Amino acid sequence: MSVNKEIRRVTTNTFQEMKERGEKIAMLTSYDFSTATIVDDGGIDAILVGDSASNVMAGHETTLPITLDQMIYHASSVVRAAKRALVVVDLPFGSYQGNSKEALSSAIRIMKESGAHAVKLEGGAEIRESVERIITAGIPVMGHLGLTPQSIYKFGTYTVRAKEEAEAEKLRNDVQVLQQAGCFSIVLEKIPAMLAREVTASLKIPTIGIGAGADCDGQVLVVNDMFGLTKGFKPRFLRQYLNLYEEMKNAVGRYVQDVKDKDFPNEKEQY
Numbered sequence: 055m056s057v058n059k060e061i062r063r064v065t066t067n068t069f070q071e072m073k074e075r076g077e078k079i080a081m082l083t084s085y086d087f088s089t090a091t092i093v094d095d096g097g098i099d100a101i102l103v104g105d106s107a108s109n110v111m112a113g114h115e116t117t118l119p120i121t122l123d124q125m126i127y128h129a130s131s132v133v134r135a136a137k138r139a140l141v142v143v144d145l146p147f148g149s150y151q152g153n154s155k156e157a158l159s160s161a162i163r164i165m166k167e168s169g170a171h172a173v174k175l176e177g178g179a180e181i182r183e184s185v186e187r188i189i190t191a192g193i194p195v196m197g198h199l200g201l202t203p204q205s206i207y208k209f210g211t212y213t214v215r216a217k218e219e220a221e222a223e224k225l226r227n228d229v230q231v232l233q234q235a236g237c238f239s240i241v242l243e244k245i246p247a248m249l250a251r252e253v254t255a256s257l258k259i260p261t262i263g264i265g266a267g268a269d270c271d272g273q274v275l276v277v278n279d280m281f282g283l284t285k286g287f288k289p290r291f292l293r294q295y296l297n298l299y300e301e302m303k304n305a306v307g308r309y310v311q312d313v314k315d316k317d318f319p320n321e322k323e324q325y
Contacts, residue, residue, distance in 0.1 A: 066238040073260040079272025090135035105144040129168035157184035176202035178228025189236040197232035197240035242266040265291030
């Protein structure tokens, strides 16, 4: 049987169709051309250019330090690689909170300068005005609720969110607010699986889970974590598909040894 080589771009409409027919959405992060090429060729539905680049690419403790210019740089690199996947870009901390005009300006810069297909914002009712303003300009918006890493200093911890009824009720309300505001999907991060199942069933738009159980309409992981590039990071929700840290470290060790032993380059490896 021949494989269909035709590449059909995944769109926000594709997300909706997938939810309606019960097909799960597969999403991974990427921050550079080489990784995004691999992820796109692997058949991923969507690539998130996450502000997690602040952690895994730049070594910061939180996502807060990364700038809009840096997000645009990472997004541009990914867009040049993605032939099929929908590319969603995080609006970084400080580029949209409390000011819907600034939110729109930030979103426009990302779309114009990177060529991405959508933006993602953290928060619920408090960012409704920003979401609506961005969507009015024709820019698709993905929401993000539950553990919102940009609010880490407010929470003080990366533990599971919405375990208490008051916070769970706010999340139930926030998903409806984001849907009504026009979001095409919502990321649910580190919330109880039963709550994720409940809100997913209550929505017309798809949910993408990370540490939110199997009943979300899709899943997302940080690609560096999934590949095992991130040393010592193994949260409960992560399934590690490779151990690239060890393999790449060993490869470096072999290279160093070959150079020291004058084994590299050999006669076939020179001109």
